[in-house]
Structure formats: C-alpha cells, structure tokens
Amino acid sequence: MEGHARLLITCTDRPGIVAAVSGFLTQYRGNITALDQHTTDPEQGCFFMRVAFRSPDVEPPGNWLRAEFRREVAEPFEMDWHLSFAAEHKRMAILVSRPDHALLELLWRWSRGELPAELAGVISNHPDHREAVEAFGLPYRHIPVEQGAQEEAEAAMLDQLGEWGAELVVLARYMRILSPGFVAQYPSRIINIHHSFLPAFAGSDPYRQAFERGVKLIGATAHYATSELDAGPVIEQDVIRVSHRDGVADLRERGREVERSVLARAVRWHLEDRVAVWGNRTVVFGT
Amino acid sequence: MEGHARLLITCTDRPGIVAAVSGFLTQYRGNITALDQHTTDPEQGCFFMRVAFRSPDVEPPGNWLRAEFRREVAEPFEMDWHLSFAAEHKRMAILVSRPDHALLELLWRWSRGELPAELAGVISNHPDHREAVEAFGLPYRHIPVEQGAQEEAEAAMLDQLGEWGAELVVLARYMRILSPGFVAQYPSRIINIHHSFLPAFAGSDPYRQAFERGVKLIGATAHYATSELDAGPVIEQDVIRVSHRDGVADLRERGREVERSVLARAVRWHLEDRVAVWGNRTVVFGT
Amino acid sequence: MEGHARLLITCTDRPGIVAAVSGFLTQYRGNITALDQHTTDPEQGCFFMRVAFRSPDVEPPGNWLRAEFRREVAEPFEMDWHLSFAAEHKRMAILVSRPDHALLELLWRWSRGELPAELAGVISNHPDHREAVEAFGLPYRHIPVEQGAQEEAEAAMLDQLGEWGAELVVLARYMRILSPGFVAQYPSRIINIHHSFLPAFAGSDPYRQAFERGVKLIGATAHYATSELDAGPVIEQDVIRVSHRDGVADLRERGREVERSVLARAVRWHLEDRVAVWGNRTVVFGT
Amino acid sequence: MEGHARLLITCTDRPGIVAAVSGFLTQYRGNITALDQHTTDPEQGCFFMRVAFRSPDVEPPGNWLRAEFRREVAEPFEMDWHLSFAAEHKRMAILVSRPDHALLELLWRWSRGELPAELAGVISNHPDHREAVEAFGLPYRHIPVEQGAQEEAEAAMLDQLGEWGAELVVLARYMRILSPGFVAQYPSRIINIHHSFLPAFAGSDPYRQAFERGVKLIGATAHYATSELDAGPVIEQDVIRVSHRDGVADLRERGREVERSVLARAVRWHLEDRVAVWGNRTVVFGT
Known part of the structure; x- marks a missing residue:
C-alpha cells in the first residue's frame, strides 16, 4: 500500500511549492511514501506533483484537512488540486x-x-x-x-x-x-x-x-x-x-x-x- | 551460412509452383537450406517465395543456371524472380x-x-x-x-x-x-x-x-x-x-x-x- | 484461412525433400498456401518443414492420403510427420x-x-x-x-x-x-x-x-x-x-x-x- | 535542462524528510524542477529521494552549501547523500x-x-x-x-x-x-x-x-x-x-x-x- 491518501496538484511553477506541501503534511504527522514531481520547461512553467502519504491523524472523508490545505497551501499557490483517500474508490x-x-x-x-x-x-x-x-x-x-x-x-x-x-x-x-x-x-x-x-x-x-x-x-x-x-x-x-x-x-x-x-x-x-x-x-x- | 544462393520469386498463385522450383533445384543437386513462402488470400492470389540453397554444381555468376531456370520454371509461371549468390554482395x-x-x-x-x-x-x-x-x-x-x-x-x-x-x-x-x-x-x-x-x-x-x-x-x-x-x-x-x-x-x-x-x-x-x-x-x- | 490441411515434418536433411513433398501434393491437386522450412547447420543436419495446402481432392479423415504419403514420401525419407486438417481440431x-x-x-x-x-x-x-x-x-x-x-x-x-x-x-x-x-x-x-x-x-x-x-x-x-x-x-x-x-x-x-x-x-x-x-x-x- | 544541481539521498524513513530538504532549498531560493521519491515497505523503512533544483545563489563548487546541508539536514536525519552540479561532470x-x-x-x-x-x-x-x-x-x-x-x-x-x-x-x-x-x-x-x-x-x-x-x-x-x-x-x-x-x-x-x-x-x-x-x-x- 502506497499510503492512506494522495494529493494531485497542478499550478504555475515558483519556488517553495514542495516545501509548502510537505511542510503542511508534516504538521499533521503525514509521512510521505511516494512523491513524484515534474516541471515543464522554464517558458511554460507548469508544476505538477503527486504525493502519497500516511498519517495517524487523517481519516476519510477528511473535510477539515481539505479546508486547511485549501487555506494554507492551495489558495496561496493558486493550485488545481485533488485530495483522495486510498480507501475511497x-x-x-x-x-x-x-x-x-x-x-x-x-x-x-x-x-x-x-x-x-x-x-x-x-x-x-x-x-x-x-x-x-x-x-x-x-x-x-x-x-x-x-x-x-x-x-x-x-x-x-x-x-x-x-x-x-x-x-x-x-x-x-x-x-x-x-x-x-x-x-x-x-x-x-x-x-x-x-x-x-x-x-x-x-x-x-x-x-x-x-x-x-x-x-x-x-x-x-x-x-x-x-x-x-x-x-x-x-x-x-x-x-x-x-x-x-x-x-x-x-x-x-x-x-x-x-x-x-x-x-x-x-x-x-x-x-x-x-x-x-x-x-x-x-x-x-x-x- | 544459409546457402550458396537464393531465389526470390513473385507470381500469380496456382498449384505446382513449389514443386516446379524445388524439382528444378533437385536436378542440379541443390539442397534447400531455408524456404519461406506466402500466398495472399484467394481473391488476390499472389504467390511469394524465398529459397536459399546449396549445390556443388552452382557457382557464381551462374548464367547457365539463370537461363535454365528462366526457360524451365520462370517463364511457364510468368514469375518476377531474382537469383543471387551469397558470395556476390x-x-x-x-x-x-x-x-x-x-x-x-x-x-x-x-x-x-x-x-x-x-x-x-x-x-x-x-x-x-x-x-x-x-x-x-x-x-x-x-x-x-x-x-x-x-x-x-x-x-x-x-x-x-x-x-x-x-x-x-x-x-x-x-x-x-x-x-x-x-x-x-x-x-x-x-x-x-x-x-x-x-x-x-x-x-x-x-x-x-x-x-x-x-x-x-x-x-x-x-x-x-x-x-x-x-x-x-x-x-x-x-x-x-x-x-x-x-x-x-x-x-x-x-x-x-x-x-x-x-x-x-x-x-x-x-x-x-x-x-x-x-x-x-x-x-x-x-x- | 491458411488451407485445408497441413503437414509438419522432421527428418534428417538431404537434397530433394521439398521436391518430394511438393511433388506429392501437386499430384493430388494440392495448392500450397504457406510453407516454412528450416535446416539446422550442416553438422547437425536436421530438416524441419510445415506445409499448409488446399486441395479439392482432400477431405478429412483422409486416411488414403496418409497411406499414400507414408509410402511415397515419409518412408523413403524416414520422416517423423503429422498430417492434420484445419477442420479437425x-x-x-x-x-x-x-x-x-x-x-x-x-x-x-x-x-x-x-x-x-x-x-x-x-x-x-x-x-x-x-x-x-x-x-x-x-x-x-x-x-x-x-x-x-x-x-x-x-x-x-x-x-x-x-x-x-x-x-x-x-x-x-x-x-x-x-x-x-x-x-x-x-x-x-x-x-x-x-x-x-x-x-x-x-x-x-x-x-x-x-x-x-x-x-x-x-x-x-x-x-x-x-x-x-x-x-x-x-x-x-x-x-x-x-x-x-x-x-x-x-x-x-x-x-x-x-x-x-x-x-x-x-x-x-x-x-x-x-x-x-x-x-x-x-x-x-x-x- | 533539469536544473543546476541535484541531491541524491538515502536514509531511514521517518516523517518530515521531504519537508526538511525542500524547506532547506527554499531558504536558498532553490526552485525544485524534478523530484522523485521512493519509500520501501514499512518493515524495511528505507527512504530514497532525488531532487533537481535551480537557484541563483548556488554555484559550483558550492562547499558552503554542502556544509550547511550537512549540518541542518543530513546529520539530523543520518543521511547518505550526494550533491552534484549539472555543470560538473x-x-x-x-x-x-x-x-x-x-x-x-x-x-x-x-x-x-x-x-x-x-x-x-x-x-x-x-x-x-x-x-x-x-x-x-x-x-x-x-x-x-x-x-x-x-x-x-x-x-x-x-x-x-x-x-x-x-x-x-x-x-x-x-x-x-x-x-x-x-x-x-x-x-x-x-x-x-x-x-x-x-x-x-x-x-x-x-x-x-x-x-x-x-x-x-x-x-x-x-x-x-x-x-x-x-x-x-x-x-x-x-x-x-x-x-x-x-x-x-x-x-x-x-x-x-x-x-x-x-x-x-x-x-x-x-x-x-x-x-x-x-x-x-x-x-x-x-x-
């Protein structure tokens, strides 16, 4: 099993995105089990990331986590994002x-x-x-x-x-x-x-x-x-x-x-x- | 080495082509070492064959063999054909x-x-x-x-x-x-x-x-x-x-x-x- | 469809095998639709061939054809062979x-x-x-x-x-x-x-x-x-x-x-x- | 070009590693351009990560950066790590x-x-x-x-x-x-x-x-x-x-x-x- 939950994120590239996302997860005792990130070339500047993580604090449906993530991370970076739980197909x-x-x-x-x-x-x-x-x-x-x-x-x-x-x-x-x-x-x-x-x-x-x-x-x-x-x-x-x-x-x-x-x-x-x-x-x- | 010489043949399909070609080669002590044949579906009726063979009687340039093959096999079956020797690149x-x-x-x-x-x-x-x-x-x-x-x-x-x-x-x-x-x-x-x-x-x-x-x-x-x-x-x-x-x-x-x-x-x-x-x-x- | 019937043959290599098999089939109005042949290198001298053919004269079970093939071709060349009909699974x-x-x-x-x-x-x-x-x-x-x-x-x-x-x-x-x-x-x-x-x-x-x-x-x-x-x-x-x-x-x-x-x-x-x-x-x- | 520099890291898994590494890079205006991370299954608990990044502050040979990284991140997490610059083959x-x-x-x-x-x-x-x-x-x-x-x-x-x-x-x-x-x-x-x-x-x-x-x-x-x-x-x-x-x-x-x-x-x-x-x-x- 990859983890309890995963985030799929798309946004305009700029410094600090990985730090913001991983820092956020650390706050909630999230342990990242798989992370893959891709940035298109500089002119296009698109940032893509998928993060799978486990945390003892996080259970589906996790609406509070979604709200926190939106406020602390997604809105500042203007992300398209999607949080899902491995247990929710x-x-x-x-x-x-x-x-x-x-x-x-x-x-x-x-x-x-x-x-x-x-x-x-x-x-x-x-x-x-x-x-x-x-x-x-x-x-x-x-x-x-x-x-x-x-x-x-x-x-x-x-x-x-x-x-x-x-x-x-x-x-x-x-x-x-x-x-x-x-x-x-x-x-x-x-x-x-x-x-x-x-x-x-x-x-x-x-x-x-x-x-x-x-x-x-x-x-x-x-x-x-x-x-x-x-x-x-x-x-x-x-x-x-x-x-x-x-x-x-x-x-x-x-x-x-x-x-x-x-x-x-x-x-x-x-x-x-x-x-x-x-x-x-x-x-x-x-x- | 596949053989001394090879024939690549295309013609309209009809019974007896393989027999004619292989019978011809047998006359000249040809031993077939690789043969691959394909016939397209009945309506199209195209026959393709590649034969590699060895024979103690056959040396390049082999013009007499070409003449015999043309007369005995290729013309009766109206073949497009090509005889080449492995030694002649x-x-x-x-x-x-x-x-x-x-x-x-x-x-x-x-x-x-x-x-x-x-x-x-x-x-x-x-x-x-x-x-x-x-x-x-x-x-x-x-x-x-x-x-x-x-x-x-x-x-x-x-x-x-x-x-x-x-x-x-x-x-x-x-x-x-x-x-x-x-x-x-x-x-x-x-x-x-x-x-x-x-x-x-x-x-x-x-x-x-x-x-x-x-x-x-x-x-x-x-x-x-x-x-x-x-x-x-x-x-x-x-x-x-x-x-x-x-x-x-x-x-x-x-x-x-x-x-x-x-x-x-x-x-x-x-x-x-x-x-x-x-x-x-x-x-x-x-x- | 490849043909009505097929032969799978193994024997010791020597000149004339393809001619014998294809000549035999021609006698019974067999039209070869796919033929693939392989000879191992000279020292080993093993001959392998698969022939698919159609013939208006040949119907399963074709025991007479098997008997003829055995007598005329398979025994003289000491073949291991197998004749099967596409219609007989x-x-x-x-x-x-x-x-x-x-x-x-x-x-x-x-x-x-x-x-x-x-x-x-x-x-x-x-x-x-x-x-x-x-x-x-x-x-x-x-x-x-x-x-x-x-x-x-x-x-x-x-x-x-x-x-x-x-x-x-x-x-x-x-x-x-x-x-x-x-x-x-x-x-x-x-x-x-x-x-x-x-x-x-x-x-x-x-x-x-x-x-x-x-x-x-x-x-x-x-x-x-x-x-x-x-x-x-x-x-x-x-x-x-x-x-x-x-x-x-x-x-x-x-x-x-x-x-x-x-x-x-x-x-x-x-x-x-x-x-x-x-x-x-x-x-x-x-x- | 993937970036100016890259880190290849191996250590025992625990929460906070990605946050520590990416936070460190953010301090030095590092923009992560490719990140790939893998954690083996929980019993084994091995963490692997490769991070490529660009930063206006970082030039080879970058020894000060190595020293900082060692002190702030690598030693606390007991990492095997390697920093290299794309320009240094x-x-x-x-x-x-x-x-x-x-x-x-x-x-x-x-x-x-x-x-x-x-x-x-x-x-x-x-x-x-x-x-x-x-x-x-x-x-x-x-x-x-x-x-x-x-x-x-x-x-x-x-x-x-x-x-x-x-x-x-x-x-x-x-x-x-x-x-x-x-x-x-x-x-x-x-x-x-x-x-x-x-x-x-x-x-x-x-x-x-x-x-x-x-x-x-x-x-x-x-x-x-x-x-x-x-x-x-x-x-x-x-x-x-x-x-x-x-x-x-x-x-x-x-x-x-x-x-x-x-x-x-x-x-x-x-x-x-x-x-x-x-x-x-x-x-x-x-x-």
Whole structure:
C-alpha cells in the first residue's frame, strides 16, 4: 500500500511549492511514501506533483484537512488540486457496444482487486452483454440508440450516469461518437480506447487502415475523450508486431490483446490519481 | 551460412509452383537450406517465395543456371524472380545530410561484416562527414544542393551512383526530398529511414509533431522511397517508450537509437533478398 | 484461412525433400498456401518443414492420403510427420490449481474462436472454478490430491484424460509437480506456463526470487513439460518492465498479464501444428 | 535542462524528510524542477529521494552549501547523500577487451553530448583499439595481463585510474574477472555489462548457453560490479526476440545491439545521479 491518501496538484511553477506541501503534511504527522514531481520547461512553467502519504491523524472523508490545505497551501499557490483517500474508490461506469473483450478485461481485473474502483454499472447500446455483466453482480443498462435519436439516448445515458454518481466513464469499445455536449459533462473523466497507435488511423476501422498501409506494428491508444474525435490527451499507448501473414481479421484479433492491456493500465492510473492533464498532453506519475 | 544462393520469386498463385522450383533445384543437386513462402488470400492470389540453397554444381555468376531456370520454371509461371549468390554482395551507396548517426551505424555494422554489401561510397549535400567516411576506406562525394539547382545536383548524384554501379541506395537521414524522376531510377531499391512511426507524423520535424501530440511511444520507419513522400512500402518499424519528461530534444536523442536499428535491419534484409514488394506493402521473409 | 490441411515434418536433411513433398501434393491437386522450412547447420543436419495446402481432392479423415504419403514420401525419407486438417481440431484438456487467470484467458479466447481446439474439459485439484468453467458449457472435474496420494490422483487424472481422448494437456498454472510417469504419457503434448523468464527463477515462487534479485524485467515461459522440472523445450517467452516501486505482490499482478498472453500464444501455435521439437529446443513456424 | 544541481539521498524513513530538504532549498531560493521519491515497505523503512533544483545563489563548487546541508539536514536525519552540479561532470574511465561495440557506442554518444561525463581515458588488455580511441582525442592505455600476473596488471590499472581521478569505471566488455580487492576500490562505481538477462546465463559464453537452452529472447544486463561475479545490483536490462533460425554467431551479433543500448542507458543514469543502491537492488529515478 502506497499510503492512506494522495494529493494531485497542478499550478504555475515558483519556488517553495514542495516545501509548502510537505511542510503542511508534516504538521499533521503525514509521512510521505511516494512523491513524484515534474516541471515543464522554464517558458511554460507548469508544476505538477503527486504525493502519497500516511498519517495517524487523517481519516476519510477528511473535510477539515481539505479546508486547511485549501487555506494554507492551495489558495496561496493558486493550485488545481485533488485530495483522495486510498480507501475511497472512485465510482466508475463502463460504456460498451458489441465487442466485449475490453469490457471483460476490466470486469475481470476489477473482480480480482486490480482496479481500485467502485464499479457502478455498465451501459450498452446492445443487449448482448447482460448475462456476463450481471454475473459480476453489476447492473446492466441497455440504452439503444435509434436512428436520429442520438440526443435522447445520450440524455438517458447522462441520467443513468448521474444516478450512479459516476466519477469516471470508460468507453470500452463504445462504437458511437458521443456529442461534444455529452463529453463536456465529464472533462478529463471519460477514457476511451482507440484501436490504433494514434494519431495514425484515427476514425473508423483502424485495423483495415493499418492493413492497407502495410504497417509492421499495430497499436492501441487510451486517451481522454474531448469534443474532437480521437484527438484528446493520450494516457497510454502500446504496440505489437504483425507481419505480411496477418490479414485484417488477424490484426483485429491480435489487436484485442493490446487494447485490453492499454485500457486497463490507463484506467488504473486514473483511479490512482496518477494522471494530470496539461493542454493536450498528460503527465503520468510513478507507474 | 544459409546457402550458396537464393531465389526470390513473385507470381500469380496456382498449384505446382513449389514443386516446379524445388524439382528444378533437385536436378542440379541443390539442397534447400531455408524456404519461406506466402500466398495472399484467394481473391488476390499472389504467390511469394524465398529459397536459399546449396549445390556443388552452382557457382557464381551462374548464367547457365539463370537461363535454365528462366526457360524451365520462370517463364511457364510468368514469375518476377531474382537469383543471387551469397558470395556476390550487392553494391550499395549511402546518401546523407547533416545528422550522422544512421550513417555511422551502417558503416560500423558493415565494417564488422554484419551487412553483406559491397559499399561503393557515400554522397552528401554537406562536407561534414568526409573524415569519418574516409576512415573506413570509402569514397566521400560532396554534392551541394544550391538554391534552385536541385535538378543539377540530382543529375550529379545519378552520375555518381551510375559510376559506382549502385544497386541499392540508402537514405541515411538524407533530408532533402528527391524528385520523382530520381526515385524512378531505383524502383524498390531506395531505402529511406523516416524518424516517426508512419503514417503518423509524415513530413518535417516529426519529433516536434510527436511532442505536440503528446504520444507515449516514438518510432522510426524504414521504407522504400516512392514518388509520394513518406508513403512507400514499409520494410520495418519499431518504437520506444517516452514520457512527459521528454522534451523535443530528448525525443530527438532517444529516437536516434531506434532510427539506427530499424534502418540497419531493413538494409540487411534487402541485401539478403528477404523483402518482396506487393503493391504498397512488403513481404519480409525469415528474419 | 491458411488451407485445408497441413503437414509438419522432421527428418534428417538431404537434397530433394521439398521436391518430394511438393511433388506429392501437386499430384493430388494440392495448392500450397504457406510453407516454412528450416535446416539446422550442416553438422547437425536436421530438416524441419510445415506445409499448409488446399486441395479439392482432400477431405478429412483422409486416411488414403496418409497411406499414400507414408509410402511415397515419409518412408523413403524416414520422416517423423503429422498430417492434420484445419477442420479437425485437436482435443485439449486444461489442468489448473487455484490461480484462475491463465485458465480464464484460454476459455475466453477459445469461446471467441481464437483457439482452434475441441475443449474436452478442465481438471483441478481445487473445487473453486466449477462455476466459471461450467458457464462455458464445459465439464469440470475436481480431483483433489491428498497428502501422500499423488499417485492415486495422477491415475485418476490419466483416466479422465484418456476418457476425454485428450491430445493436448495444458497446465494453466497447475501448481503441483507431475511425476515423470505422468509426463511420459504425453510427450511434447503437455504445455506448462512457468511464471518466470526461464532458465532464471525455475522452481517455486519465481516472483519472490525476481524481487530479491532486483531484476528490471519479469517474464513468463511456455514450455513442453518433461521429466525435469521447468527444463523442457521452450515454445514462447515474453517479458514486461518492472521497477523498484514493485513489491512481490505487484510483480505477481503484473506478471499475470504476460503469463496469460505467452500461454495463449504457445497453445495456439501447438494447435496449429507450428511447433516442432528438436532436442531440448523448438522450431516455431510462421507465427 | 533539469536544473543546476541535484541531491541524491538515502536514509531511514521517518516523517518530515521531504519537508526538511525542500524547506532547506527554499531558504536558498532553490526552485525544485524534478523530484522523485521512493519509500520501501514499512518493515524495511528505507527512504530514497532525488531532487533537481535551480537557484541563483548556488554555484559550483558550492562547499558552503554542502556544509550547511550537512549540518541542518543530513546529520539530523543520518543521511547518505550526494550533491552534484549539472555543470560538473563526473570523471569516467572505460575498461575494454577485444570486442569494441560497447566501447564505440559510449564514445559516440559521449562525443555527441549524450553522456554528461568528463571522459578521462580508456584502458585495455589489448592494443587493438588505440587508433579508434585516440581519434576521439582520448588517451589509450594498454595494460596487458600476463599469465599469473593479474595482480600487477590490476595495480597498474588502479594507478592509472587514480592518476585520472576516475569517479566511475565502465567495463565495456572487459572480459577478465577483476579481483575483489580491485572492485572494493570503487564501490557502486564500477558498471559492468553482462551479455545475458541475469541471473540467467551468468559466467562465460552466455550466448552459447542461451542457444543451448533454446530461449526465445536474449538480453543484456548492466549492473554494479561486486566481489561476486555477475551478481551485483542490476541497473538496467533489456531483451530482444530471437528464433530457431539464430545460431550462436547470430545471437552474438544480435545481442550486441541490446548490450550497447543497455550499457549506455545505465551509464547515463549513473552520471545523472539517478541510481541509488539498496542492498543488492537499485532504485532508478525519473528516467
């Protein structure tokens, strides 16, 4: 265990930030167990830090600690910050269409304790996965998207996510494009898996595109969804080697493995507060 | 050693090709030491094969064998084919601009016997690498490209390549775009290294593009040059992991390593007749 | 689809083998769709070949073809050989102890059509996985191994495997050492996954061994079981990067991913007749 | 540039260390530009930290700063610590036997500014590399090791290293075993490259061992030399894929590439004070 609690901080760089944060924690008998810090180059001057700590004085929900930290440290340094407790898992929902490999990978890892989330449920535009999902003791909500009725479907999805109190939405091969309005409800809190090494082969049927270009490696990219398709901040990517022997169907099959592992890593890192967004890039701490 | 000689064959698929080729070789006491064959899917029906063999009857230049093979096998099956002897290395020339890492990697490996080429010489639009190249006992030809005089420079380069009898031209970070007319002189015989994982980041300054997109892996691509920039058939690609800590200069530095190894592999495979071109893709045998 | 049928051949090298095999297939209108051949160096003189072919004349069970091939080709060249039809899947059984990740990976891939096997059933020394296995419509046989009663348990397992007609036995994290007598019943037909990069960390608790040695990569090895523990011919290996941040529990968790993919690849290659054993090594064709 | 200076700290864990160090730096207008911290699990309770910072008040040699830090922070917390300035490169010497690939890789990278070292010179038990080394403007010292005269040779080497003021000794394929007495002169300051994935294939001719075991990946390991052969703390490892086609000579050739890159990374990390030793393991920060 890394610690009882962690802080993820972004602010404009200036001297004294580490001293202020660590000094604050020392006041409350906090023992820092992992700290990772990054400053972008001098012109940009962005400061990022993740601190995991333990303290006998600190228990969830820790609202007094949040108030003290805000007053003593966060406001003086104008920080974007987030305090979370290891014992309080984020509420997560999964959206999925027909392909089930990414969904099952997440459910599996979650059931083994590898994903520190409170899994609220699964929404799909297909009825297919109900049995598999309910076998994990999770609610499955089928919200079909009728021709021309995207808006109603998205409203129903947002209602369901709101009802579940979702803090993270994972698109585990959800094959429909979400509207900018939907995406804006969960800024840097929707993780999508795209089945290519972005920015190569954005858009539809990337394995066919890869086959036609004759690449020697195929990949997958987990990124935060933004209003622009397949263009959000990348959290994690990986590739595997393919050859002339692989047709489109082979690429699809081999690609599933890398999609599964890339998405699982990205989701885990988000759940552990390891990912900070910096423009269209990410800082990923201590993995 | 794989064998004395090898055949690289492309033709329309039909039954009996392997039997015809192997039967032919058996007639001349050929012992096949490595054979790799690939057929594209039925609709496309392309047949590719590489055969390495030894025979006490076969010595370079082997023109009688070529004539027999043409008459007995290649013409009946309408093959594109190429017979080469392991003892006869291809003549290779290198074109390079200012960055020297890819050039030096090739010279180094060649001097150790890792690249089975007869290295004819190096051409550059810069004078910088003369000493390094001449230390390997190789001619260095400086052909500057004056503003608006690309045509004259290319003519001089083609003259030099012709004089050297170059069979393979390697662009080891040659930073100028060659005209379609130049490229057409060496179809599937110019290998370029592009410093990105194509098709991502084609064109100029790919490391900056990669930095700006915030990718988590950077790569390099060795491909045959065609009249379209960075769009020719890919021979080899590879990637390495980068992080938020890496600025553009770091990507450039880390990328050199993958550029060097990807180019060296692609050149070697070409020299060993392992690469067949199939439309805008390649078949790479037995690596 | 690669073809209707395939031959996997091992014999002493001499001229004419490819010609004999391909000539034979041509007689029966066989069209070779993939051929991969390897000869070890001259002193050793071992010949290995895998041929996939299609023919309108050939249907399973094809006993007449086997008889013809034996007489015309296999006996004259003293071959070890195996003819199989793509439509006839090998019968496979899985042995597993408590960890279920390797088991579930195989069941999943099999249910998606990624493993061309007829899955006969699962045997375990623990009762835990009955529900998961039966959900795939497969029989689950619990054979506990009592203290001092290894022999009886193995006899029961062999009976069950015999009843199922198992042609391949996969040890998907079966944590007990099988006796030489058991292993001898399935020579080169028991695939084990060992959770280290063999020969490093053979034996028990390899992740702890890896942690204590402070390695920077951990791996997994799929190999054929032999009478010597963790020493049989390696089919496939892979590794993933770890760091000082990873304790033994982290290594165990991260290792699962590589165990799963390495085992799945090895099993698939065996099922597709891609693996030939050569002393304590393997030849793996066309993957 | 990461910063003007950096601290690498090891001590027993307790609350307040980060606050003490960062508070101290703030006093002297230090701005932390990169901080990475690791605490081993509670029972072991070891604290490691690397801090890079800039300050207008701090210039090399900075002895007053060292004195202040010792008194105010290091002594109270009983730290092992090391302060270095980015502008002051460590003095490095290379020992090499006949194979030159690791040597040349280091010289090359150094000459491009990729290795922040002051390269003092090269010592070899062979005369072969004089020309190559002197071409880089570096002294080459040939110290042959006569049969039975290892002791004298080592004394001469230690003299030379002492004269050069070497702070880091790199064994770039130095093929003789150094005595414990020699190694003890440079604790955690001799980096060796071993041409296998340790602990597999320690000792001599690891590529032959790898061939004979039939592994599917080969590797290289950079580690600190200790009195026990090939058993010191691992700094970096990597692997590449090989196949049944590769004989011992092929493994040797392919392995060179991974040896070169693994050693270069390890040397660089040491030069940048990223490596802390923890028993027989290492902590490698922020790479």
